[in-house]
Amino acid sequence: MKRSINVVFISILTMLSSIATAQETKEDGSNKPMMASAISIEEQKLVIDSLLSEEFDEELENPSDSLYGNLWDNATLNPYQVSIDSIRDTFVIRHLDEYVHPIENVVTSEYGPRWGHFHAGIDIRLHTGDSIKCAFSGKVRIARANKAYRRKGYGYFVVVRHDNGLETLYGHMSKVLVKPDQKVKAGDILGLGGSTGRSTGPHLHFETRFKGNPINPRQFVDFDNNVILCDEYYVTKEESFKELREYKRHPGRYYTIRKGDSLSRIAKRHHTTVNRICKLNRIKATAKLRPGKRIRVS
Ligand SMILES: [Zn+2]
Incomplete structure:
Protein backbone atom coordinates (compact mmCIF):
# COMPACT_ATOMS: atom_id res chain seq x y z
CA MET A 1 0.00 0.00 0.00
CA LYS A 2 2.80 2.38 0.98
CA ARG A 3 4.65 1.71 -2.27
CA SER A 4 1.85 2.87 -4.54
CA ILE A 5 1.28 5.97 -2.39
CA ASN A 6 4.99 6.72 -2.83
CA VAL A 7 4.78 6.20 -6.57
CA VAL A 8 1.94 8.70 -6.84
CA PHE A 9 3.74 11.05 -4.46
CA ILE A 10 6.97 11.00 -6.46
CA SER A 11 5.23 11.31 -9.82
CA ILE A 12 3.26 14.33 -8.58
CA LEU A 13 6.46 15.89 -7.24
CA THR A 14 8.15 15.29 -10.59
CA MET A 15 5.20 16.80 -12.38
CA LEU A 16 5.17 19.88 -10.14
CA SER A 17 8.88 20.45 -10.46
CA SER A 18 8.82 20.03 -14.23
CA ILE A 19 6.02 22.58 -14.47
CA ALA A 20 7.88 24.93 -12.15
CA THR A 21 11.09 24.70 -14.13
CA ALA A 22 9.61 24.67 -17.62
CA GLN A 23 11.16 27.46 -19.58
CA GLU A 24 9.74 29.17 -22.58
CA THR A 25 12.23 30.71 -24.95
CA LYS A 26 10.76 33.92 -26.23
CA GLU A 27 11.49 35.35 -29.62
CA ASP A 28 13.76 37.95 -28.05
CA GLY A 29 15.91 35.11 -26.68
CA SER A 30 15.13 35.70 -22.98
CA ASN A 31 13.85 32.81 -20.89
CA LYS A 32 10.61 33.22 -18.98
CA PRO A 33 9.24 30.64 -16.56
CA MET A 34 6.05 29.30 -18.09
CA MET A 35 3.89 28.46 -15.05
CA ALA A 36 6.17 28.88 -12.09
CA SER A 37 4.11 31.72 -10.70
CA ALA A 38 0.87 29.70 -11.13
CA ILE A 39 1.85 27.03 -8.58
CA SER A 40 3.33 28.44 -5.40
CA ILE A 41 5.16 26.42 -2.76
CA GLU A 42 2.03 26.69 -0.58
CA GLU A 43 -0.12 25.19 -3.30
CA GLN A 44 2.36 22.37 -3.84
CA LYS A 45 2.18 21.61 -0.13
CA LEU A 46 -1.61 21.52 -0.29
CA VAL A 47 -1.57 19.02 -3.13
CA ILE A 48 0.88 16.82 -1.25
CA ASP A 49 -1.14 17.05 1.98
CA SER A 50 -4.28 15.94 0.24
CA LEU A 51 -2.40 13.07 -1.35
CA LEU A 52 -1.34 11.80 2.03
CA SER A 53 -4.69 12.25 3.74
CA GLU A 54 -6.61 9.19 4.91
CA GLU A 55 -9.46 9.99 2.58
CA PHE A 56 -7.22 9.75 -0.44
CA ASP A 57 -5.65 6.63 0.98
CA GLU A 58 -9.01 4.85 1.18
CA GLU A 59 -10.14 6.08 -2.19
CA LEU A 60 -7.06 4.84 -3.95
CA GLU A 61 -6.15 1.65 -2.15
CA ASN A 62 -7.71 -1.68 -1.33
CA PRO A 63 -9.29 -0.76 2.03
CA SER A 64 -9.30 -4.34 3.25
CA ASP A 65 -5.51 -4.04 3.68
CA SER A 66 -5.85 -1.25 6.22
CA LEU A 67 -8.92 -2.84 7.86
CA TYR A 68 -7.52 -6.30 8.42
CA GLY A 69 -3.74 -5.73 8.39
CA ASN A 70 -1.78 -8.96 8.30
CA LEU A 71 -4.53 -11.07 9.86
CA TRP A 72 -5.20 -13.71 7.21
CA ASP A 73 -6.60 -17.00 8.51
CA ASN A 74 -7.56 -19.92 6.24
CA ALA A 75 -9.51 -21.79 8.93
CA THR A 76 -11.37 -19.50 11.34
CA LEU A 77 -14.52 -17.72 10.21
CA ASN A 78 -14.02 -14.83 12.61
CA PRO A 79 -10.37 -14.59 13.67
CA TYR A 80 -10.73 -10.84 14.36
CA GLN A 81 -12.94 -10.87 17.47
CA VAL A 82 -13.70 -7.18 17.09
CA SER A 83 -16.65 -6.07 19.22
CA ILE A 84 -19.30 -4.03 17.45
CA ASP A 85 -18.82 -1.20 19.94
CA SER A 86 -15.18 -0.81 18.97
CA ILE A 87 -15.84 -0.58 15.23
CA ARG A 88 -15.07 2.84 13.80
CA ASP A 89 -18.14 4.88 12.95
CA THR A 90 -18.51 5.37 9.99
CA PHE A 91 -16.69 3.21 7.47
CA HIS A 250 -32.29 -9.56 24.95
CA PRO A 251 -31.14 -13.11 24.30
CA GLY A 252 -34.36 -14.55 25.82
CA ARG A 253 -35.06 -17.97 27.33
CA TYR A 254 -34.84 -21.18 25.32
CA TYR A 255 -36.26 -24.65 25.42
CA THR A 256 -34.82 -27.72 23.69
CA ILE A 257 -37.50 -29.56 21.73
CA ARG A 258 -38.21 -33.16 22.76
CA LYS A 259 -39.88 -35.96 20.83
CA GLY A 260 -43.65 -35.60 20.84
CA ASP A 261 -43.61 -31.85 21.63
CA SER A 262 -46.11 -29.51 20.01
CA LEU A 263 -46.10 -25.72 19.97
CA SER A 264 -49.24 -25.56 22.10
CA ARG A 265 -47.73 -27.87 24.70
CA ILE A 266 -44.47 -25.85 24.79
CA ALA A 267 -46.47 -22.61 25.03
CA LYS A 268 -48.58 -23.93 27.91
CA ARG A 269 -45.57 -25.22 29.78
CA HIS A 270 -43.87 -21.81 29.53
CA HIS A 271 -46.99 -19.75 30.28
CA THR A 272 -47.04 -18.12 26.86
CA THR A 273 -48.94 -18.46 23.56
CA VAL A 274 -48.25 -20.23 20.28
CA ASN A 275 -48.54 -16.86 18.56
CA ARG A 276 -45.88 -15.32 20.79
CA ILE A 277 -43.48 -18.25 20.26
CA CYS A 278 -44.01 -18.03 16.48
CA LYS A 279 -43.19 -14.30 16.56
CA LEU A 280 -40.09 -14.75 18.73
CA ASN A 281 -38.73 -17.50 16.48
CA ARG A 282 -40.12 -16.12 13.22
CA ILE A 283 -41.74 -19.44 12.40
CA LYS A 284 -45.21 -20.49 11.31
CA ALA A 285 -47.55 -22.34 13.68
CA THR A 286 -47.27 -25.27 11.27
CA ALA A 287 -43.45 -25.40 11.49
CA LYS A 288 -42.04 -28.88 11.98
CA LEU A 289 -40.55 -29.34 15.46
CA ARG A 290 -37.30 -31.27 15.37
CA PRO A 291 -36.19 -32.87 18.63
CA GLY A 292 -32.88 -31.39 19.81
CA LYS A 293 -33.50 -27.97 18.25
CA ARG A 294 -33.78 -24.98 20.52
CA ILE A 295 -36.76 -22.71 20.50
CA ARG A 296 -37.13 -19.33 22.15
CA VAL A 297 -39.97 -19.18 24.64
CA SER A 298 -39.62 -15.66 26.10
ZN1 LIG B 1 -28.95 -20.07 6.55
Missing part, protein backbone atom coordinates in the same frame (compact mmCIF):
# COMPACT_ATOMS: atom_id res chain seq x y z
CA VAL A 92 -17.57 3.57 3.81
CA ILE A 93 -17.72 0.44 1.65
CA ARG A 94 -17.16 1.69 -1.88
CA HIS A 95 -17.56 0.34 -5.41
CA LEU A 96 -20.48 -1.94 -4.57
CA ASP A 97 -21.73 -1.59 -8.14
CA GLU A 98 -19.58 -4.52 -9.27
CA TYR A 99 -21.98 -6.78 -7.30
CA VAL A 100 -23.12 -10.09 -8.82
CA HIS A 101 -25.95 -11.94 -7.07
CA PRO A 102 -24.64 -15.35 -5.91
CA ILE A 103 -27.72 -17.29 -7.05
CA GLU A 104 -30.98 -15.99 -8.48
CA ASN A 105 -33.82 -17.70 -6.63
CA VAL A 106 -36.27 -17.07 -3.80
CA VAL A 107 -35.30 -16.28 -0.22
CA THR A 108 -36.43 -19.05 2.11
CA SER A 109 -35.12 -17.74 5.43
CA GLU A 110 -34.28 -14.26 6.64
CA TYR A 111 -31.40 -12.85 8.66
CA GLY A 112 -32.02 -12.62 12.41
CA PRO A 113 -32.96 -14.73 15.45
CA ARG A 114 -34.26 -18.17 14.50
CA TRP A 115 -34.73 -21.46 16.32
CA GLY A 116 -32.85 -20.39 19.41
CA HIS A 117 -29.81 -18.94 17.69
CA PHE A 118 -28.88 -16.00 15.53
CA HIS A 119 -29.20 -16.79 11.82
CA ALA A 120 -26.39 -14.61 10.49
CA GLY A 121 -27.27 -14.90 6.81
CA ILE A 122 -30.00 -15.16 4.23
CA ASP A 123 -31.03 -18.52 2.73
CA ILE A 124 -31.71 -18.75 -1.00
CA ARG A 125 -33.36 -21.81 -2.54
CA LEU A 126 -31.48 -23.66 -5.28
CA HIS A 127 -31.08 -26.98 -7.05
CA THR A 128 -28.08 -29.07 -6.07
CA GLY A 129 -25.39 -28.37 -8.63
CA ASP A 130 -26.39 -24.76 -9.36
CA SER A 131 -23.43 -22.39 -9.74
CA ILE A 132 -22.69 -20.09 -6.80
CA LYS A 133 -21.15 -16.81 -7.93
CA CYS A 134 -18.81 -14.53 -6.03
CA ALA A 135 -20.49 -11.25 -5.01
CA PHE A 136 -17.48 -8.90 -5.29
CA SER A 137 -13.83 -9.16 -6.30
CA GLY A 138 -11.35 -10.31 -3.69
CA LYS A 139 -9.40 -13.28 -2.39
CA VAL A 140 -10.64 -16.64 -1.07
CA ARG A 141 -9.83 -16.86 2.63
CA ILE A 142 -11.55 -20.14 3.54
CA ALA A 143 -12.47 -22.96 1.13
CA ARG A 144 -13.70 -25.87 3.23
CA ALA A 145 -14.68 -29.10 1.49
CA ASN A 146 -13.39 -31.56 4.03
CA LYS A 147 -15.56 -34.69 4.41
CA ALA A 148 -15.53 -34.15 8.19
CA TYR A 149 -17.82 -31.15 7.64
CA ARG A 150 -20.36 -32.95 5.49
CA ARG A 151 -22.93 -32.93 8.27
CA LYS A 152 -21.65 -30.06 10.43
CA GLY A 153 -22.52 -26.37 10.53
CA TYR A 154 -22.08 -24.64 7.18
CA GLY A 155 -21.04 -27.92 5.52
CA TYR A 156 -18.77 -27.19 2.55
CA PHE A 157 -18.35 -23.45 2.48
CA VAL A 158 -16.29 -20.57 1.10
CA VAL A 159 -15.35 -17.23 2.67
CA VAL A 160 -14.04 -14.45 0.44
CA ARG A 161 -12.41 -11.28 1.67
CA HIS A 162 -13.29 -8.52 -0.74
CA ASP A 163 -11.16 -5.55 -1.76
CA ASN A 164 -13.99 -3.26 -0.58
CA GLY A 165 -13.59 -4.40 3.05
CA LEU A 166 -16.52 -6.80 3.33
CA GLU A 167 -16.31 -10.56 3.65
CA THR A 168 -18.94 -12.93 2.26
CA LEU A 169 -19.72 -16.53 3.18
CA TYR A 170 -21.37 -19.17 0.96
CA GLY A 171 -22.56 -22.25 2.86
CA HIS A 172 -23.96 -25.77 2.30
CA MET A 173 -22.24 -26.28 -1.08
CA SER A 174 -22.08 -29.69 -2.72
CA LYS A 175 -18.73 -28.87 -4.32
CA VAL A 176 -16.13 -26.15 -3.73
CA LEU A 177 -14.33 -25.03 -6.88
CA VAL A 178 -11.82 -22.54 -5.44
CA LYS A 179 -8.71 -22.81 -3.27
CA PRO A 180 -7.63 -20.71 -0.29
CA ASP A 181 -5.63 -17.60 -1.31
CA GLN A 182 -7.08 -17.68 -4.83
CA LYS A 183 -7.94 -14.28 -6.30
CA VAL A 184 -11.51 -14.01 -7.55
CA LYS A 185 -13.61 -11.51 -9.47
CA ALA A 186 -17.28 -10.64 -8.98
CA GLY A 187 -19.26 -13.29 -10.84
CA ASP A 188 -16.61 -16.02 -10.67
CA ILE A 189 -18.03 -19.43 -9.77
CA LEU A 190 -16.97 -20.42 -6.25
CA GLY A 191 -18.70 -23.78 -6.11
CA LEU A 192 -21.94 -25.66 -6.61
CA GLY A 193 -25.00 -25.38 -4.40
CA GLY A 194 -26.09 -28.22 -2.19
CA SER A 195 -27.28 -29.25 1.24
CA THR A 196 -24.13 -30.17 3.20
CA GLY A 197 -23.87 -29.31 6.88
CA ARG A 198 -26.88 -28.61 9.06
CA SER A 199 -29.37 -28.14 6.27
CA THR A 200 -32.82 -29.52 5.56
CA GLY A 201 -32.78 -29.05 1.80
CA PRO A 202 -30.68 -27.57 -1.01
CA HIS A 203 -30.07 -23.85 -0.40
CA LEU A 204 -27.34 -21.26 -0.23
CA HIS A 205 -26.64 -19.70 3.14
CA PHE A 206 -25.23 -16.27 2.23
CA GLU A 207 -23.59 -13.97 4.78
CA THR A 208 -22.03 -10.55 4.54
CA ARG A 209 -19.59 -9.62 7.29
CA PHE A 210 -17.50 -6.63 8.32
CA LYS A 211 -14.52 -7.31 10.61
CA GLY A 212 -16.09 -10.63 11.53
CA ASN A 213 -19.48 -9.22 12.49
CA PRO A 214 -22.47 -10.11 10.31
CA ILE A 215 -24.52 -7.41 8.58
CA ASN A 216 -27.97 -8.14 7.16
CA PRO A 217 -27.30 -8.42 3.39
CA ARG A 218 -30.67 -6.74 2.84
CA GLN A 219 -29.02 -3.49 3.95
CA PHE A 220 -27.49 -3.24 0.49
CA VAL A 221 -28.89 -6.08 -1.65
CA ASP A 222 -32.35 -6.17 -3.25
CA PHE A 223 -33.24 -9.87 -3.09
CA ASP A 224 -36.39 -9.43 -5.19
CA ASN A 225 -34.49 -8.10 -8.19
CA ASN A 226 -31.09 -9.68 -7.39
CA VAL A 227 -29.24 -6.36 -7.58
CA ILE A 228 -27.22 -4.08 -5.34
CA LEU A 229 -29.12 -1.12 -3.84
CA CYS A 230 -26.28 1.42 -3.64
CA ASP A 231 -22.77 2.18 -4.88
CA GLU A 232 -21.54 2.96 -1.39
CA TYR A 233 -22.62 1.59 1.97
CA TYR A 234 -21.89 3.23 5.32
CA VAL A 235 -21.11 0.77 8.09
CA THR A 236 -22.47 2.20 11.34
CA LYS A 237 -22.85 0.62 14.76
CA GLU A 238 -26.48 1.69 15.04
CA GLU A 239 -27.85 0.65 11.66
CA SER A 240 -25.56 -2.09 10.37
CA PHE A 241 -25.66 -4.34 13.42
CA LYS A 242 -29.07 -3.47 14.86
CA GLU A 243 -30.52 -7.02 14.81
CA LEU A 244 -27.39 -8.53 16.34
CA ARG A 245 -27.17 -5.88 19.06
CA GLU A 246 -30.83 -6.33 19.90
CA TYR A 247 -30.34 -10.10 20.07
CA LYS A 248 -27.34 -9.69 22.39
CA ARG A 249 -29.26 -7.26 24.62
Whole structure:
Protein backbone atom coordinates (compact mmCIF):
# COMPACT_ATOMS: atom_id res chain seq x y z
CA MET A 1 0.00 0.00 0.00
CA LYS A 2 2.80 2.38 0.98
CA ARG A 3 4.65 1.71 -2.27
CA SER A 4 1.85 2.87 -4.54
CA ILE A 5 1.28 5.97 -2.39
CA ASN A 6 4.99 6.72 -2.83
CA VAL A 7 4.78 6.20 -6.57
CA VAL A 8 1.94 8.70 -6.84
CA PHE A 9 3.74 11.05 -4.46
CA ILE A 10 6.97 11.00 -6.46
CA SER A 11 5.23 11.31 -9.82
CA ILE A 12 3.26 14.33 -8.58
CA LEU A 13 6.46 15.89 -7.24
CA THR A 14 8.15 15.29 -10.59
CA MET A 15 5.20 16.80 -12.38
CA LEU A 16 5.17 19.88 -10.14
CA SER A 17 8.88 20.45 -10.46
CA SER A 18 8.82 20.03 -14.23
CA ILE A 19 6.02 22.58 -14.47
CA ALA A 20 7.88 24.93 -12.15
CA THR A 21 11.09 24.70 -14.13
CA ALA A 22 9.61 24.67 -17.62
CA GLN A 23 11.16 27.46 -19.58
CA GLU A 24 9.74 29.17 -22.58
CA THR A 25 12.23 30.71 -24.95
CA LYS A 26 10.76 33.92 -26.23
CA GLU A 27 11.49 35.35 -29.62
CA ASP A 28 13.76 37.95 -28.05
CA GLY A 29 15.91 35.11 -26.68
CA SER A 30 15.13 35.70 -22.98
CA ASN A 31 13.85 32.81 -20.89
CA LYS A 32 10.61 33.22 -18.98
CA PRO A 33 9.24 30.64 -16.56
CA MET A 34 6.05 29.30 -18.09
CA MET A 35 3.89 28.46 -15.05
CA ALA A 36 6.17 28.88 -12.09
CA SER A 37 4.11 31.72 -10.70
CA ALA A 38 0.87 29.70 -11.13
CA ILE A 39 1.85 27.03 -8.58
CA SER A 40 3.33 28.44 -5.40
CA ILE A 41 5.16 26.42 -2.76
CA GLU A 42 2.03 26.69 -0.58
CA GLU A 43 -0.12 25.19 -3.30
CA GLN A 44 2.36 22.37 -3.84
CA LYS A 45 2.18 21.61 -0.13
CA LEU A 46 -1.61 21.52 -0.29
CA VAL A 47 -1.57 19.02 -3.13
CA ILE A 48 0.88 16.82 -1.25
CA ASP A 49 -1.14 17.05 1.98
CA SER A 50 -4.28 15.94 0.24
CA LEU A 51 -2.40 13.07 -1.35
CA LEU A 52 -1.34 11.80 2.03
CA SER A 53 -4.69 12.25 3.74
CA GLU A 54 -6.61 9.19 4.91
CA GLU A 55 -9.46 9.99 2.58
CA PHE A 56 -7.22 9.75 -0.44
CA ASP A 57 -5.65 6.63 0.98
CA GLU A 58 -9.01 4.85 1.18
CA GLU A 59 -10.14 6.08 -2.19
CA LEU A 60 -7.06 4.84 -3.95
CA GLU A 61 -6.15 1.65 -2.15
CA ASN A 62 -7.71 -1.68 -1.33
CA PRO A 63 -9.29 -0.76 2.03
CA SER A 64 -9.30 -4.34 3.25
CA ASP A 65 -5.51 -4.04 3.68
CA SER A 66 -5.85 -1.25 6.22
CA LEU A 67 -8.92 -2.84 7.86
CA TYR A 68 -7.52 -6.30 8.42
CA GLY A 69 -3.74 -5.73 8.39
CA ASN A 70 -1.78 -8.96 8.30
CA LEU A 71 -4.53 -11.07 9.86
CA TRP A 72 -5.20 -13.71 7.21
CA ASP A 73 -6.60 -17.00 8.51
CA ASN A 74 -7.56 -19.92 6.24
CA ALA A 75 -9.51 -21.79 8.93
CA THR A 76 -11.37 -19.50 11.34
CA LEU A 77 -14.52 -17.72 10.21
CA ASN A 78 -14.02 -14.83 12.61
CA PRO A 79 -10.37 -14.59 13.67
CA TYR A 80 -10.73 -10.84 14.36
CA GLN A 81 -12.94 -10.87 17.47
CA VAL A 82 -13.70 -7.18 17.09
CA SER A 83 -16.65 -6.07 19.22
CA ILE A 84 -19.30 -4.03 17.45
CA ASP A 85 -18.82 -1.20 19.94
CA SER A 86 -15.18 -0.81 18.97
CA ILE A 87 -15.84 -0.58 15.23
CA ARG A 88 -15.07 2.84 13.80
CA ASP A 89 -18.14 4.88 12.95
CA THR A 90 -18.51 5.37 9.99
CA PHE A 91 -16.69 3.21 7.47
CA VAL A 92 -17.57 3.57 3.81
CA ILE A 93 -17.72 0.44 1.65
CA ARG A 94 -17.16 1.69 -1.88
CA HIS A 95 -17.56 0.34 -5.41
CA LEU A 96 -20.48 -1.94 -4.57
CA ASP A 97 -21.73 -1.59 -8.14
CA GLU A 98 -19.58 -4.52 -9.27
CA TYR A 99 -21.98 -6.78 -7.30
CA VAL A 100 -23.12 -10.09 -8.82
CA HIS A 101 -25.95 -11.94 -7.07
CA PRO A 102 -24.64 -15.35 -5.91
CA ILE A 103 -27.72 -17.29 -7.05
CA GLU A 104 -30.98 -15.99 -8.48
CA ASN A 105 -33.82 -17.70 -6.63
CA VAL A 106 -36.27 -17.07 -3.80
CA VAL A 107 -35.30 -16.28 -0.22
CA THR A 108 -36.43 -19.05 2.11
CA SER A 109 -35.12 -17.74 5.43
CA GLU A 110 -34.28 -14.26 6.64
CA TYR A 111 -31.40 -12.85 8.66
CA GLY A 112 -32.02 -12.62 12.41
CA PRO A 113 -32.96 -14.73 15.45
CA ARG A 114 -34.26 -18.17 14.50
CA TRP A 115 -34.73 -21.46 16.32
CA GLY A 116 -32.85 -20.39 19.41
CA HIS A 117 -29.81 -18.94 17.69
CA PHE A 118 -28.88 -16.00 15.53
CA HIS A 119 -29.20 -16.79 11.82
CA ALA A 120 -26.39 -14.61 10.49
CA GLY A 121 -27.27 -14.90 6.81
CA ILE A 122 -30.00 -15.16 4.23
CA ASP A 123 -31.03 -18.52 2.73
CA ILE A 124 -31.71 -18.75 -1.00
CA ARG A 125 -33.36 -21.81 -2.54
CA LEU A 126 -31.48 -23.66 -5.28
CA HIS A 127 -31.08 -26.98 -7.05
CA THR A 128 -28.08 -29.07 -6.07
CA GLY A 129 -25.39 -28.37 -8.63
CA ASP A 130 -26.39 -24.76 -9.36
CA SER A 131 -23.43 -22.39 -9.74
CA ILE A 132 -22.69 -20.09 -6.80
CA LYS A 133 -21.15 -16.81 -7.93
CA CYS A 134 -18.81 -14.53 -6.03
CA ALA A 135 -20.49 -11.25 -5.01
CA PHE A 136 -17.48 -8.90 -5.29
CA SER A 137 -13.83 -9.16 -6.30
CA GLY A 138 -11.35 -10.31 -3.69
CA LYS A 139 -9.40 -13.28 -2.39
CA VAL A 140 -10.64 -16.64 -1.07
CA ARG A 141 -9.83 -16.86 2.63
CA ILE A 142 -11.55 -20.14 3.54
CA ALA A 143 -12.47 -22.96 1.13
CA ARG A 144 -13.70 -25.87 3.23
CA ALA A 145 -14.68 -29.10 1.49
CA ASN A 146 -13.39 -31.56 4.03
CA LYS A 147 -15.56 -34.69 4.41
CA ALA A 148 -15.53 -34.15 8.19
CA TYR A 149 -17.82 -31.15 7.64
CA ARG A 150 -20.36 -32.95 5.49
CA ARG A 151 -22.93 -32.93 8.27
CA LYS A 152 -21.65 -30.06 10.43
CA GLY A 153 -22.52 -26.37 10.53
CA TYR A 154 -22.08 -24.64 7.18
CA GLY A 155 -21.04 -27.92 5.52
CA TYR A 156 -18.77 -27.19 2.55
CA PHE A 157 -18.35 -23.45 2.48
CA VAL A 158 -16.29 -20.57 1.10
CA VAL A 159 -15.35 -17.23 2.67
CA VAL A 160 -14.04 -14.45 0.44
CA ARG A 161 -12.41 -11.28 1.67
CA HIS A 162 -13.29 -8.52 -0.74
CA ASP A 163 -11.16 -5.55 -1.76
CA ASN A 164 -13.99 -3.26 -0.58
CA GLY A 165 -13.59 -4.40 3.05
CA LEU A 166 -16.52 -6.80 3.33
CA GLU A 167 -16.31 -10.56 3.65
CA THR A 168 -18.94 -12.93 2.26
CA LEU A 169 -19.72 -16.53 3.18
CA TYR A 170 -21.37 -19.17 0.96
CA GLY A 171 -22.56 -22.25 2.86
CA HIS A 172 -23.96 -25.77 2.30
CA MET A 173 -22.24 -26.28 -1.08
CA SER A 174 -22.08 -29.69 -2.72
CA LYS A 175 -18.73 -28.87 -4.32
CA VAL A 176 -16.13 -26.15 -3.73
CA LEU A 177 -14.33 -25.03 -6.88
CA VAL A 178 -11.82 -22.54 -5.44
CA LYS A 179 -8.71 -22.81 -3.27
CA PRO A 180 -7.63 -20.71 -0.29
CA ASP A 181 -5.63 -17.60 -1.31
CA GLN A 182 -7.08 -17.68 -4.83
CA LYS A 183 -7.94 -14.28 -6.30
CA VAL A 184 -11.51 -14.01 -7.55
CA LYS A 185 -13.61 -11.51 -9.47
CA ALA A 186 -17.28 -10.64 -8.98
CA GLY A 187 -19.26 -13.29 -10.84
CA ASP A 188 -16.61 -16.02 -10.67
CA ILE A 189 -18.03 -19.43 -9.77
CA LEU A 190 -16.97 -20.42 -6.25
CA GLY A 191 -18.70 -23.78 -6.11
CA LEU A 192 -21.94 -25.66 -6.61
CA GLY A 193 -25.00 -25.38 -4.40
CA GLY A 194 -26.09 -28.22 -2.19
CA SER A 195 -27.28 -29.25 1.24
CA THR A 196 -24.13 -30.17 3.20
CA GLY A 197 -23.87 -29.31 6.88
CA ARG A 198 -26.88 -28.61 9.06
CA SER A 199 -29.37 -28.14 6.27
CA THR A 200 -32.82 -29.52 5.56
CA GLY A 201 -32.78 -29.05 1.80
CA PRO A 202 -30.68 -27.57 -1.01
CA HIS A 203 -30.07 -23.85 -0.40
CA LEU A 204 -27.34 -21.26 -0.23
CA HIS A 205 -26.64 -19.70 3.14
CA PHE A 206 -25.23 -16.27 2.23
CA GLU A 207 -23.59 -13.97 4.78
CA THR A 208 -22.03 -10.55 4.54
CA ARG A 209 -19.59 -9.62 7.29
CA PHE A 210 -17.50 -6.63 8.32
CA LYS A 211 -14.52 -7.31 10.61
CA GLY A 212 -16.09 -10.63 11.53
CA ASN A 213 -19.48 -9.22 12.49
CA PRO A 214 -22.47 -10.11 10.31
CA ILE A 215 -24.52 -7.41 8.58
CA ASN A 216 -27.97 -8.14 7.16
CA PRO A 217 -27.30 -8.42 3.39
CA ARG A 218 -30.67 -6.74 2.84
CA GLN A 219 -29.02 -3.49 3.95
CA PHE A 220 -27.49 -3.24 0.49
CA VAL A 221 -28.89 -6.08 -1.65
CA ASP A 222 -32.35 -6.17 -3.25
CA PHE A 223 -33.24 -9.87 -3.09
CA ASP A 224 -36.39 -9.43 -5.19
CA ASN A 225 -34.49 -8.10 -8.19
CA ASN A 226 -31.09 -9.68 -7.39
CA VAL A 227 -29.24 -6.36 -7.58
CA ILE A 228 -27.22 -4.08 -5.34
CA LEU A 229 -29.12 -1.12 -3.84
CA CYS A 230 -26.28 1.42 -3.64
CA ASP A 231 -22.77 2.18 -4.88
CA GLU A 232 -21.54 2.96 -1.39
CA TYR A 233 -22.62 1.59 1.97
CA TYR A 234 -21.89 3.23 5.32
CA VAL A 235 -21.11 0.77 8.09
CA THR A 236 -22.47 2.20 11.34
CA LYS A 237 -22.85 0.62 14.76
CA GLU A 238 -26.48 1.69 15.04
CA GLU A 239 -27.85 0.65 11.66
CA SER A 240 -25.56 -2.09 10.37
CA PHE A 241 -25.66 -4.34 13.42
CA LYS A 242 -29.07 -3.47 14.86
CA GLU A 243 -30.52 -7.02 14.81
CA LEU A 244 -27.39 -8.53 16.34
CA ARG A 245 -27.17 -5.88 19.06
CA GLU A 246 -30.83 -6.33 19.90
CA TYR A 247 -30.34 -10.10 20.07
CA LYS A 248 -27.34 -9.69 22.39
CA ARG A 249 -29.26 -7.26 24.62
CA HIS A 250 -32.29 -9.56 24.95
CA PRO A 251 -31.14 -13.11 24.30
CA GLY A 252 -34.36 -14.55 25.82
CA ARG A 253 -35.06 -17.97 27.33
CA TYR A 254 -34.84 -21.18 25.32
CA TYR A 255 -36.26 -24.65 25.42
CA THR A 256 -34.82 -27.72 23.69
CA ILE A 257 -37.50 -29.56 21.73
CA ARG A 258 -38.21 -33.16 22.76
CA LYS A 259 -39.88 -35.96 20.83
CA GLY A 260 -43.65 -35.60 20.84
CA ASP A 261 -43.61 -31.85 21.63
CA SER A 262 -46.11 -29.51 20.01
CA LEU A 263 -46.10 -25.72 19.97
CA SER A 264 -49.24 -25.56 22.10
CA ARG A 265 -47.73 -27.87 24.70
CA ILE A 266 -44.47 -25.85 24.79
CA ALA A 267 -46.47 -22.61 25.03
CA LYS A 268 -48.58 -23.93 27.91
CA ARG A 269 -45.57 -25.22 29.78
CA HIS A 270 -43.87 -21.81 29.53
CA HIS A 271 -46.99 -19.75 30.28
CA THR A 272 -47.04 -18.12 26.86
CA THR A 273 -48.94 -18.46 23.56
CA VAL A 274 -48.25 -20.23 20.28
CA ASN A 275 -48.54 -16.86 18.56
CA ARG A 276 -45.88 -15.32 20.79
CA ILE A 277 -43.48 -18.25 20.26
CA CYS A 278 -44.01 -18.03 16.48
CA LYS A 279 -43.19 -14.30 16.56
CA LEU A 280 -40.09 -14.75 18.73
CA ASN A 281 -38.73 -17.50 16.48
CA ARG A 282 -40.12 -16.12 13.22
CA ILE A 283 -41.74 -19.44 12.40
CA LYS A 284 -45.21 -20.49 11.31
CA ALA A 285 -47.55 -22.34 13.68
CA THR A 286 -47.27 -25.27 11.27
CA ALA A 287 -43.45 -25.40 11.49
CA LYS A 288 -42.04 -28.88 11.98
CA LEU A 289 -40.55 -29.34 15.46
CA ARG A 290 -37.30 -31.27 15.37
CA PRO A 291 -36.19 -32.87 18.63
CA GLY A 292 -32.88 -31.39 19.81
CA LYS A 293 -33.50 -27.97 18.25
CA ARG A 294 -33.78 -24.98 20.52
CA ILE A 295 -36.76 -22.71 20.50
CA ARG A 296 -37.13 -19.33 22.15
CA VAL A 297 -39.97 -19.18 24.64
CA SER A 298 -39.62 -15.66 26.10
ZN1 LIG B 1 -28.95 -20.07 6.55
